[in-house]
Amino acid sequence: MNNDVPSPCTGVCTMDLDNQYCLGCYRTRHEIGGWALMGNKEKIAVIKELRGRRREAEKG
Template identity: 65%
Template sequence: MRRKNPKIGPLPDLPSPCTGVCSMDMQNLYCRGCFRTRLEIGGWALMSNEEKLQVVKQLHIRRHESPS
């Protein structure tokens, strides 16, 4: 069991992975810049850090699977 360190507070929110290239690829339904879906983009601010980390993991997979 992990002990909590009283000196460490909550982690700051993870920053958005937005790259400023906001264009949806209608074939795979991901943004061409950050590889998020419309639901992931719209819900980012409401997600917990754990949810955001799961999305970021998916983004890496999508980016590597996407033909460049």
């Protein structure tokens, strides 16, 4: 277990029920729940995915 990559949590913990991700950090429930157990490579992969989700959400 490696905790070098910080959580992307923004403290805005509200789930978008249509898209199934948090409106603050854009992680899914599975990603939020598993964050502490992920290695750095997995965390970085999730963060890259979050960037795409955020871009799509901002397009609206």
